[in-house]
Amino acid sequence: MSMAKSPAPPRLAPQDAAQLHQTWSDPPGLVGWFSAINHKTISMRFMVTTFVFFVMGGLLALAIRTQLAQPDGKTVGPDMYNQLFTMHGSTMMFLFAVPVMQAVATYLVPLMIGARSVAFPRMNAFAYWIFTLGGIMLFIAFLVGSGPDAGWFAYVPLSLLQFSPGKRVDIWAQMITFTEMAGLMEAIVLITTILKMRAPGMTLNRMPLFVWTILATSFMVLFSMPAVMLASTALITDRLVGTQFYNPLKGGDALLWQHLFWFFGHPEVYMIFIPPLGFISTIIATFSRRPVVGYPAMVLAVIATAFLAFGLWVHHMFATNLPELGKTFFTAASLMIAIPTAIQIFCWIATLWTGRLDLRTPLLFVLAFFVILVIGGLTGLMLASVSLDTQLHDSFFVVAHLHYVLMGGAVFPLFGAFYYWFPKFTGRMLGETLGKWNFWLFFIGFNLTFFPMHVLGLQGMPRRVYTYPSEMGWGSLNFLATIGAFMMALSVLLFIVNVVHSRRRGAVAGDDPWGAGTLEWSVASPPPPANFEMVPVVHARDPLWSAQKLPSHVSGLANDYREILVTSVADADLDHRLWLPASSIWPFLTALATTVLFIGSVFTPWAVVWAMVPVAIGATFWFWPKKDIVEQRTGSERSPLEVES
Amino acid sequence: MRVRARALLGGLSWVPGVAAAVPLQDALHAYGIQAAHIGRLWNFTLGLCTLVFGAIFVAFLWALWRAPRGRAGETAPDMASLARPERRLHRAVGLATGIATLGLLLLLAADVFTSRALARLPLGNAVNIELIGHEWWWEARYHHADPARDFVTANELHIPVGRAVVVTLRSNDVIHTLWVPNLHGKRDMIPGRTSTLQLRADHAGTYRGQCAEFCGLEHAKMAMLVEAEPDAAYEAWAARQRQAAAPPATAQALRGRAIFETSNCASCHTVEGTAAHGKAAPDLTHLAGRTTLAAGILPNDGAHLAAWILDPQSHKQGVYMPATTIKPDDLQALVTYLGTLK
Numbered sequence: 001m002s003m004a005k006s007p008a009p010p011r012l013a014p015q016d017a018a019q020l021h022q023t024w025s026d027p028p029g030l031v032g033w034f035s036a037i038n039h040k041t042i043s044m045r046f047m048v049t050t051f052v053f054f055v056m057g058g059l060l061a062l063a064i065r066t067q068l069a070q071p072d073g074k075t076v077g078p079d080m081y082n083q084l085f086t087m088h089g090s091t092m093m094f095l096f097a098v099p100v101m102q103a104v105a106t107y108l109v110p111l112m113i114g115a116r117s118v119a120f121p122r123m124n125a126f127a128y129w130i131f132t133l134g135g136i137m138l139f140i141a142f143l144v145g146s147g148p149d150a151g152w153f154a155y156v157p158l159s160l161l162q163f164s165p166g167k168r169v170d171i172w173a174q175m176i177t178f179t180e181m182a183g184l185m186e187a188i189v190l191i192t193t194i195l196k197m198r199a200p201g202m203t204l205n206r207m208p209l210f211v212w213t214i215l216a217t218s219f220m221v222l223f224s225m226p227a228v229m230l231a232s233t234a235l236i237t238d239r240l241v242g243t244q245f246y247n248p249l250k251g252g253d254a255l256l257w258q259h260l261f262w263f264f265g266h267p268e269v270y271m272i273f274i275p276p277l278g279f280i281s282t283i284i285a286t287f288s289r290r291p292v293v294g295y296p297a298m299v300l301a302v303i304a305t306a307f308l309a310f311g312l313w314v315h316h317m318f319a320t321n322l323p324e325l326g327k328t329f330f331t332a333a334s335l336m337i338a339i340p341t342a343i344q345i346f347c348w349i350a351t352l353w354t355g356r357l358d359l360r361t362p363l364l365f366v367l368a369f370f371v372i373l374v375i376g377g378l379t380g381l382m383l384a385s386v387s388l389d390t391q392l393h394d395s396f397f398v399v400a401h402l403h404y405v406l407m408g409g410a411v412f413p414l415f416g417a418f419y420y421w422f423p424k425f426t427g428r429m430l431g432e433t434l435g436k437w438n439f440w441l442f443f444i445g446f447n448l449t450f451f452p453m454h455v456l457g458l459q460g461m462p463r464r465v466y467t468y469p470s471e472m473g474w475g476s477l478n479f480l481a482t483i484g485a486f487m488m489a490l491s492v493l494l495f496i497v498n499v500v501h502s503r504r505r506g507a508v509a510g511d512d513p514w515g516a517g518t519l520e521w522s523v524a525s526p527p528p529p530a531n532f533e534m535v536p537v538v539h540a541r542d543p544l545w546s547a548q549k550l551p552s553h554v555s556g557l558a559n560d561y562r563e564i565l566v567t568s569v570a571d572a573d574l575d576h577r578l579w580l581p582a583s584s585i586w587p588f589l590t591a592l593a594t595t596v597l598f599i600g601s602v603f604t605p606w607a608v609v610w611a612m613v614p615v616a617i618g619a620t621f622w623f624w625p626k627k628d629i630v631e632q633r634t635g636s637e638r639s640p641l642e643v644e645s
Numbered sequence: 646m647r648v649r650a651r652a653l654l655g656g657l658s659w660v661p662g663v664a665a666a667v668p669l670q671d672a673l674h675a676y677g678i679q680a681a682h683i684g685r686l687w688n689f690t691l692g693l694c695t696l697v698f699g700a701i702f703v704a705f706l707w708a709l710w711r712a713p714r715g716r717a718g719e720t721a722p723d724m725a726s727l728a729r730p731e732r733r734l735h736r737a738v739g740l741a742t743g744i745a746t747l748g749l750l751l752l753l754a755a756d757v758f759t760s761r762a763l764a765r766l767p768l769g770n771a772v773n774i775e776l777i778g779h780e781w782w783w784e785a786r787y788h789h790a791d792p793a794r795d796f797v798t799a800n801e802l803h804i805p806v807g808r809a810v811v812v813t814l815r816s817n818d819v820i821h822t823l824w825v826p827n828l829h830g831k832r833d834m835i836p837g838r839t840s841t842l843q844l845r846a847d848h849a850g851t852y853r854g855q856c857a858e859f860c861g862l863e864h865a866k867m868a869m870l871v872e873a874e875p876d877a878a879y880e881a882w883a884a885r886q887r888q889a890a891a892p893p894a895t896a897q898a899l900r901g902r903a904i905f906e907t908s909n910c911a912s913c914h915t916v917e918g919t920a921a922h923g924k925a926a927p928d929l930t931h932l933a934g935r936t937t938l939a940a941g942i943l944p945n946d947g948a949h950l951a952a953w954i955l956d957p958q959s960h961k962q963g964v965y966m967p968a969t970t971i972k973p974d975d976l977q978a979l980v981t982y983l984g985t986l987k
Binding site for chain 1: 822
């Protein structure tokens with residue numbers, strides 16, 4: 001049965017639409033480029049930047065694999081190798097995995113909830129600049145030979161000044177400050193957008209599953225990132241200012257670092273994992289031609305996962321001398337968190353079971369999750385046992401596990417999401433044949449790289465070793481893994497070729513090439529600057545798959561200023577109208593000033609004092625109200641008394 | 646008592662390198678009771694997880710196979726689920742979730758039982774070793790009820806088969822981890838804290854271990870050997886360890902000892918019975934009784950020892966031992982002397 005065409009939505013008069021377009025556009029030119037705050041513009045930059053970091057992290061991995069391909073490898077020495085794996089882990093975890101999810105979210109969430117923008121668009125832009133400048137700082141440090149080398153987790157006392165002299169670890173710790181500040185700001189933007197800017201009628205019960213995952217993830221960011229910011233700040237002060245938080249000789253504790261870091265670090269991996277659960281729900285629904293089975297169970301599963309994720313962190317510390325009974329509690333919690341994920345997997349299989357399946361590239365990448373993430377989750381259950389973990393911890397078994405869950409759980413669905421939403425971002429379809437080659441190379445290459453590592457771990461190969469002796473017999477499996485890594489690199493290259501080619505020559509997508517159910521497909525591809533000419537009124541989940549009801553749209557929002565609707569938290573009842581600020585270069589300039597503050601403080605504490613001045617100046621100009629705008633806004637207000645009389 | 650676990654479901658026998666010639670450093674061949682307990686838990690968990698994976702995989706493939714095909718963008722979406730609740734599907738999901746929960750409870754129980762078994766190693770007549778981690782070597786202090794019978798060694802341990810060994814773990818600098826997988830799981834050595842590992846070898850053999858916590862530049866080259874031997878042989882070894890170095894018999898060895906005592910060697914190394922009492926580096930009193938040098942990375946023979954002394958950095962870059970400027974015949978005498986330290 002083919003799709004019936006729903007009645008065309010009401011449109012603005014052409015001159016009003018043109019004015020709306022102009023109002024929400026960012027200024028042109030070079031200054032305009034730095035002043036841009038449109039959420040889609042910032043998000044595209046953010047997605048490209050995180051993808052660049054992904055590729056750089058991948059190149060670092062290729063260097064690692066080249067060194068480990070044979071015993072007694074001579075490609076790099078121990079110092080460079082330690083920098084390589086530290087940079088690889090730090091890049092992937094801090095500069096790619098969570099930021100890319102926030103980047104995609106800041107593009108899609110407003111469109112999915114019927115909003116014209118994110119909340120706090122200037123802060124959204126600031127967060128992007130801070131993130132990017134922090135990442136650039138890290139890579140410049142690496143390129144000048146001062147790359148951090150104490151691991152992405154930087155355990156003390158190794159990362160203290162006595163054992164890690166120089167500025168390497170300070171740069172790493174300050175990179176954390178940059179990226180966590182950006183992450184926290186993005187979380188605030190997303191939570192506010194989701195709770196206060198949903199289109200009228202989009203009750204929480206009608207919110208797309210992807211938006212739920214972003215809401216849960218953003219709350220997790222708020223609660224977990226302060227722990228790592230605290231930990232890394234204490235590390236910097238121990239190294240630079242003489243505090244003794246982590247020095248056992250002076251009353252500090254080496255395990256304090258591990259508790260603080262993993263209290264963040266465990267939720268971090270769920271922050272990476274939960275948004276892709278939203279991608280999977282969306283793509284399975286569209287490519288099975290039916291809503292996902294069990295919406296309430298799916299929402300509760302996401303929320304349960306987000307909560308439980310905070311109760312697992314000690315499973316990274318099972319080899320320490322913490323009390324055994326306490327460790328067993330964390331075994332129970334680490335096993336228990338499998339239950340909500342299992343519920344989701346079963347609901348998705350039920351959806352596939354009763355759907356009409358379109359096995360094109362977006363779905364293929366999502367289907368890989370069911371093999372790869374499930375294997376990773378099962379090895380996670382093995383690691384959850386304290387006794388088993390004492391053999392498997394810090395061996396290549398864990399390297400295998402973490403890549404199965406992170407790539408199966410996040411990267412594969414992310415590629416599916418790119419194939420799915422590329423038409424919306426650009427107006428063109430990605431090539432399907434190249435997409436299938438991309439997928440299969442990635443899938444086979446991934447398994448070839450990481451499956452042997454389970455065996456290597458059981459065969460006694462520890463992690464973070466720059467080489468190994470030939471008599472251990474680890475050479476063949478390592479060589480296989482390296483071949484797989486190069487296959488994956490080739491696959492990513494194919495993806496890049498597909499993107500570059502399809503930008504100009506891909507099939508024209510139209511508004512809704514997939515016949516999908518969520519609101520972003522009701523606008524043009526790519527969407528106009530204001531997203532919706534008229535804000536829709538929502539009457540059901542999957543609005544585009546549901547019968548149209550009246551009222552269908554909101555009319556009367558201003559076209560000559562950036563006016564948005566603010567609605568209530570639970571039921572999205574109309575609350576008030578709000579004017580969002582104009583594009584501005586001050587977020588960028590303030591981000592530059594903040595960068596000077598952060599980088600300077602690695603070299604002298606006085607930087608915090610002196611660099612505060614330009615930061616304060618930037619922030620002042622950022623927030624300074626413009627007289628004519630204030631007058632315009634006040635003039636547009638209507639008091640209830642006025643209306644009644 | 647047969648405690649050797651079988652490395653079965655890992656299916657490793659086909660993997661090249663898992664043969665008798667490879668140094669023993671793997672978790673799937675248990676030569677001690679603790680590793681055997683963990684090995685049993687591994688087999689159980691692997692079996693259960695493989696079953697679960699199989700079930701999910703079959704359900705998944707079956708769903709893909711049986712569902713009719715459609716085309717996104719053309720096939721109309723099926724919204725029947727909004728009108729009629731899908732009770733059968735919900736029940737199926739509920740049942741699967743219930744089975745999954747039971748499986749998880751089984752895993753929890755298995756883990757708790759294994760933890761209990763590990764904690765119940767009989768400790769009578771145990772050997773006590775205090776192991777201190779350094780960047781990048783292992784200091785071992787054997788403690789006896791009678792302190793006069795204590796002795797110090799480095800990098801290669803001997804333990805008696807069939808007797809418990811209580812290893813007290815500390816660190817001199819950064820976090821290290823003791824891991825001898827054929828005998829037991831690993832335990833961290835954290836500065837400022839003391840942890841304990843209790844194990845027992847039940848088969849004679851030489852087991853290799855490696856530091857398993859990233860500890861800096863040469864983390865990859867911090868290995869150790871554990872020689873498990875019958876009790877009588879162990880006691881004989883311990884008795885030799887307690888003795889100071891025998892006075893050298895030949896003129897060349899005597900000259901070598903003089904060189905050792907008067908050059909930089911003595912500022913870091915100890916040889917009991919000589920003037921060398923340095924504490925910063927491995928105890929060399931019985932160096933010639935060891936199989937390897939430099940924490941398990943070089944064979945202990947004259948040529949390698951000479952090369953190591955001349956330029957440790959070329960074998961283990963970043964190690965704290967500096968290069969030694971020494972004339973070839975002095976080096977020969979020194980190596981000869983060190984060769985007498987059995």
